[in-house]
Amino acid sequence: MRSTTAWLNKGLRGAWRAAKYLIPDELFLRLSHRRHVGRFPSLGAPRTFNEFILQRCLHPEPLWSVLADKLAVREFVKARIGEEHLIPLIAVPEVFTEEVFASLPNAFVMKTNHGCAFVKIVEDKRQTSFKELNRLAQAWLAQDFYHSSRERHYRPIKPRLYFEQLLVDRAGNIPADLKMNMFGHDRNGPIIYAGIVADRFGTPHGDVFDVNWNHLDLAVGHYPRSKIPPLKPPHWDEIVRLATRLVDGLGYVRLDLYVPDGKIYFGELTFTPGAGVFPFHPDRYDYEWGQLFRNMTEQERPIDNETFKQGSRV
Structure with a gap:
């Protein structure tokens, strides 16, 4: 019974991942809210913090x-x-190359500008490589963050990679x-x-x-x-x-x-x-x-x- 339930849950998660890019923004947000918060939201007359945030996702200010x-x-x-x-910037390269990697200090933070959780802390550059960081950077830059959670104001942001000082x-x-x-x-x-x-x-x-x-x-x-x-x-x-x-x-x-x-x-x-x-x-x-x-x-x-x-x- 437990294995059957786990199989069904896995199947539902897979179906959601496949379908979420195809459904309209408002329906996506309603279903996501129900899934995570436990109730369907009221977008016409919001009362909760989350409902106001959902409205903002759909109707952002341009700036x-x-x-x-x-x-x-x-x-x-x-x-x-x-x-x-401001945290000091180290580099904002047009293209991440081995030369850029070589110029970075021993400790730094790699980020992108266009979403959430695109952060890689490097405390010792000797423990990583250009190949490893570039693979991660290209995956980040290829991601349309708007599609992840339908926060529409992220859609116009052009993804950029940058490196800044590691704060300690x-x-x-x-x-x-x-x-x-x-x-x-x-x-x-x-x-x-x-x-x-x-x-x-x-x-x-x-x-x-x-x-x-x-x-x-x-x-x-x-x-x-x-x-x-x-x-x-x-x-x-x-x-x-x-x-x-x-x-x-x-x-x-x-x-x-x-x-x-x-x-x-x-x-x-x-x-x-x-x-x-x-x-x-x-x-x-x-x-x-x-x-x-x-x-x-x-x-x-x-x-x-x-x-x-x-x-x-x-």
């Missing part, structure tokens, strides 16, 4: 394609909060991902829910805190919570100030940062985190964050080209 491009967004960040908060703290550890869910302000100040993902490339754990670093009884997605909550990052007030300044006028956005030894580096801007299919545990937070999203949406204005060019206050 999200620029701000979600991990290379193009650097000019925006430079103008808003300063170049010192004084102890030689790769810093945690600080994922700042930015919901604007209320009378008490910024509304921020910060997820922190530690040991992302080992045994990852995820925890969520409010702006006052109160640990929430909340798990998002597939990351288990830590047994001992991580400490507040150093210079938290400065992190909040810079984050608020950077995303001012953009509506809801998730801002990813890295803070090795208290120095603040920009990671990326994500306008549709989880592509609208990230389960919340407990589920009530999906509705609570949905209300915050609704409050923000009522105040949103489209981002114009001048705002992007100048990085000025909206």
Whole structure:
């Protein structure tokens, strides 16, 4: 019986992989939401955070394609909060060659600009090869990230390969991902829910805190919570100030940062985190964050080209 069930599940997964590229975007998103969150979404009158994100997947603002491009967004960040908060670039080659590989330092990070999870950390170049990295790079560059989850603003982004400095703290550890869910302000100040993902490339754990670093009884997605909550990052007030300044006028956005030894580096801007299919545990937070999203949406204005060019206050 168990083997029959496993066979059926495998068959269903295979059928889904084969069919998902053929079905329309809205149907794909509805089915994905049902599969991962456990219910069919309401797109006409969204109430949950995930439902609002699904709407964004289908109806993106034009400039999200620029701000979600991990290379193009650097000019925006430079103008808003300063170049010192950008991770130093090592190379952005038109073509990845053995000569480019030879010129790279011993430690670096290989990425592409056009989607999620295209990240390869190299701590010792002697442990890899041009052939190995090029095989991975070409697979990334060939992937149409829009087709993966139907986030339409990724469709216009031209895939580019790039290499940047590997961030480590004084102890030689790769810093945690600080994922700042930015919901604007209320009378008490910024509304921020910060997820922190530690040991992302080992045994990852995820925890969520409010702006006052109160640990929430909340798990998002597939990351288990830590047994001992991580400490507040150093210079938290400065992190909040810079984050608020950077995303001012953009509506809801998730801002990813890295803070090795208290120095603040920009990671990326994500306008549709989880592509609208990230389960919340407990589920009530999906509705609570949905209300915050609704409050923000009522105040949103489209981002114009001048705002992007100048990085000025909206």
